[in-house]
Amino acid sequence: MLRSPRFWEPRALHPVVRLLLIVIIGVLLVVAVGFVVESGEFTRYDLLAGVFYLGLAAFAWHPMTAAFIVMVISSVGVVFTGSGGDLLELAISLGLVAVTCAPWVIITHVVLLGMLTAYVAVESTTLAAGGVYGIAGIATIAFLVGVAFRVVAARETILVAERARVERDLEAIAREDQERIADELHDGIAHDLTLILFHARALPRQPDEVARHLSLTTIEESAEQALQSIQSLLSLMRDTTTEAPPHHEARYNGGVVDAVTSLAELLDDAGIVTQVSVPDSSVGATSAAERVLIETAIEGVTNIIKHAPKSKAASISVHTHPDVVELVIANTGPRSSARSNAASGGRGLRRARQRLVQIGGQLESGPEDEGWALRATVRSAAE
Template sequence: MIRSRRFWEQRTLHPVARLLLIAAVVVLVGVAVGFIVASGEFTRLDLLAIAFYAGLAAFAWRPSTAAYIVMLISSIGVVFTGSGGDLLELAIALSLVTATCVAWVIIAHVVLLGALSAYVATSSSTLTQGGIYAIAGIAVIAFLAGLAFRLVAARETILLAERERVEQDLEAIAREEQERIADELHDGIAHDLTLILFHARALPKQPDDAARQLSLTTIEDSAEQALQSIQSLLSLMRDTATEGPESHPTRYDGNVVEAISSLGALLNDAGIPTRVTAPRTPLSVTPAAERVLTETAIEAVTNIMKHAPRSQSASIDILEHGDAMELVVTNLAPSSTTPSDSPASGRGLKRARQRLAQNHGELESVQMSDGWTLRATVPAPVDETH
C-alpha cells in the first residue's frame, strides 16, 4: 500500500481530526494572546507565532497552502531570529504535512527542516547541547504519527470503496433476480393468459358446440398451465421447491420444429389459418440456439393473438441457409389494423433480441402494408471435421 502512488496523494483531514486541530490552534492562539497581554507589547516574534498558528489551522481546508505557510514562517523565524522554537514547531508540523500533503511536499518539508537544523547547528542559537538530536527525534516521531494517520485514512478509503462495491454487487443481484422473476412471469404466464383471454372473448361468438368445446378446453388447459407457472414462480421467489406436482414453465419443451407445429395448430384453432414449414432432417443448431428460436416463435405467436387476433392468415417457417438457421413468422392482417397493433413490437421481443444476441443471432421485425414479418437468425455450428 505504501509503495503505491495513490497512497501518497493529497488527503484531507478526518472531520474529527479537523475539529481537534482547530481546537488546539484556538488554545495556542489564546496562550499567545495571554503572553502578549501579560508583557504589554506585541513583537515580531508574536506576529510570527500567530501567523504560524494560522498556517496550522489552514491544514483543515488547504493542506498544501498550509504547508507552504508553515515552511515560510518557520524559515523566517529561524533565519532572522535564530530561534530554536521555530525549528521545533517546524518538526512538529511534519506530522500534519505527512498526513495530508503529496509526497514531494513532504520531501521539501524534510529537506527544509534538515537545512535549517544544519544552519542552527553551525550558528549561534538558543539550542542547548544536543538539542539538534532532540529536534531530529521529534521530527521522526512526527513523521511516523503523520504516516499512521495517512494509513488509517487510506484504509478507511479502501473500506468505503469495498462497501460501495458490495452495495453495487447486491443491487446487481437484486436486479438480476427481478429480471428472472419478470422472465418467469412473461414466459410462463403471459402466453397462457393470452390464450385464456382470446378464447374467452371468442366463446360467445362460436358458431357450434364443437368450436365452443375447443375454446373451453383451451381455456381449461391454459389456466392449469398458468397455475403451474405461478407455482414455479413462487418456487423461484422462495428459492425452495414448492409442494405438489412438479411444475413446467412452458408446454413447448421439445425441439423448435415440434414447437412451431404446436403453435401453428394453436393459431388454426384460434381461427387464424396458419401454414407451417420446417426441414424434415434434424436442425444443425446448438440446443441453446434452438431454445431461443422456440422462445422467439412463442413470443411472435402470442403477440399475433394479443395484438392482431383478426389476422387473415399466418405462416411459421424454419429455413436452413447452410451457415445459419432462420425462423420466419408472418401474419396477414386486415386493412383496418393500425400500426400500434403490430405483433412485431413489445418488451418480449426486445428480450428475445437480447437472447439471440447472446447466441450470436439477430432478430428483425418488418412492418408491411398487409402485415408483419419477424426473422430470427442464429448461426449454425462450424463443422470442425474438415
C-alpha cells in the same frame, strides 16, 4: 496498502481531525496574544508565530498551500533567528503533511527540515547537546502518527466504497429477480392466459364438436400450466432457496425447430392457417441462442393470437446461413389487424430485443403490406 498509489494521493483531513486542529490553533493563538499583552510589545517573533499558526490552520481547507506556508515561515524563522523552536514546530507539522499531502511534498518537507537542522547545528548554539537527535525523533514520531491517520482514513474510504459496491450488487440482484419474475409472468402465464381467453371467446362459435373439444382441451391445459407457473413463482418469492421456474422452452420439447412446429400447431388450432419452414437438420446455434429464439417465437405467436386473431394466415420459418440463424414470424390479415399488432410493441418485444442483443443478435419487427412481420437473428455456433 502502503504500496498503493491511491494511498498516497492528496487527501483532506477527516472532519473530526479538522475540528480538533482548529480548536488547538485557536488555543495557541489565544496563548500567543496573552504573552503579547503581558509583555506589552509585539515582536517579529510574535508575528512569525502568528503566521505559522494560521498556516497550520490552513491544513483544514488547503493542505498543499498550508504545507508551503509552514515551510517558508519556519525557514525564515530559523535563518533570521536561529531558533530551535522553529525546527521543533517544523518537525511537529510533518505529521499534518504526512496525513494530507502527496509524497513529493512530504519528501520536500523532510529534506528542508534536515537542511535547517544541519544549519542550526553548525551556525548556532541554540540546540542543546543531542538536540539534532531530538528533532529527528520528534519528526519521526510525527510522520508515523500522520501515516497512521492516513491509514485510518484510507480504510474508511475503502469500507465506504465496499459498502457502496455491495449496495449496488444487491440492487442488481433485486432487479434481476424482478425481471425474472416479470419475464415468467409475461412469457409464460400471459402466454397461457392469452390462449385461454382466445379459445374461451371462440368456444360459443365453434362449428362442430371436434372444434369445441379442441378449445376445451387447450383451455384446460393452458390453465393447468398457468397454475403451475403461479405456484412456482409463489414458492420462489417465499423461499429464496427454491429453484427458479423452468424456462418455457420446456413446454416445447427439443430445440427451436420442434418449438416452432408446436407453436405453429397453436396457431392452426386458433384457426390461423400457418406455414412452417425449418431446416431438416440442426440449426447450428448454441443452446443459449436457441433458447432466446424460442422465447422470441413464443412472443411473436402470442402477439398474433392476442392482437391479430382474425389473421387470414401466418408463417413461421427458420433459415440457416453461414454466419447467422434467422427466425421470421409473419401474419397476413386486414390492415386494421396490422395496426393493432403494431401497437403491441410493449414489454414482450422489448425484452426479446434485449435478450437477443445480449448474445449478439438483433430483432426487427413492424408492419408489412398485408400484416406484420418479426425477424430475429443470432450468430451461428460455427462463427
